[in-house]
Amino acid sequence: MSQQSLDTATTTTPDTLTQELSAIQQTSSKRIALLGSRHVPIMHQQLIEMMSYALVLQGNRLVTSGATGTNSAAIKGAMRAESDLLTVILPQSLSRQPRESRKQLEKVIHLVENPENDNLSLAEASAMCNREIVTRCQQLVCFAFHDSHTLLQTCKEAEELHKIVTLFYFD
Template structure:
C-alpha cells in the first residue's frame, strides 16, 4: 500500500527561501492548543521571547496554554511588539487569562462575537490573525480541527506555515 507524499511546489520552495533570506522584522502569528504540558509552554515562551528580541512582531490570541506562553515571552522581550486579538470580549476570557491580557498594550477585543460559541469565535479570530501576519507558527494535536483548518487557510493565502504536533 503506497502512501501519498506532499511534494513542495516550486512556488512554495521559492516562498520559503525568500522568508529565510528576509532580513528585518516580520509579523509572526503564534497559535496553538490550550492543552499544553508545562515544558512545552516554556519552550514556546522562549521561542516567542527570541523572536521578539530579533525584532519580530508577535500576534496571538488570548487562550491559556500556547497563546499564554507566547504572550508571556513576547511581553518579557518588548510589550510594544505584541498584539493579542481575542475571539470575544475580555470578560468572556478565562479568569486566569484576564490578568495577563489586561497588561497587553495592543489588545483587540471582539465583543460582537460574544453570542457565538468559543469554537466559532476562535475560527473568526484566527482568520483575522492570519490576515495580519506574514508567517504562522502553530502548535497542535492531530485532532485540533480549528487550528489545522487555520493552517490550511494560511497556506491558501500563501503565508509561510510551520506546524508542530504535540502527539
C-alpha cells in the same frame, strides 16, 4: 506545510528543526502569528515562551490570541522581550476570557476585543479570530495535536493565503 512532532524523535531531526527555526528567524523583522492548543504540557509552554521571547527580541511583531496554554506562553515571552511588539486578538470580549487569562491580558498594550462575537460559541469565535490573526501576519507558527480541527483549518487557510506555515504537532 512544514510539519514537526515535538514528542516523536523519529520524525524530528536536529537538521529539520534547525531549518524550520532558521526560516522563522530570517534577518528582516516580520509579523509572525503564533497560535496553538490550550492543552499544552508545561515543558512545551516553556519552549514556546522562549521562542516568542527570541522572536520579539529579534524585532519581529508577534500576533496571537488570548487563550491559555500556547497563546498564554507566547504572550508571556513576548511581554518579557518588548510589549509594544505584541498584539493579542481575542475571539470575544475580555470579560468572556477565563479569569486566569484576564490578569495577563490586561497588561497587553495592543489588545483587540471582539464583543460582537460574544453570542457565538467559543469554537466559532476562535475560528473567526484565527482568520483575523492570519490576515495580519506574514508567517504562522502553530502548535497543535492531530485532532485540533480549528487550528489545522487555520493552517490550511493560511497556506491558501500564501503565508509561510510551520506546524508543530504535540502528538
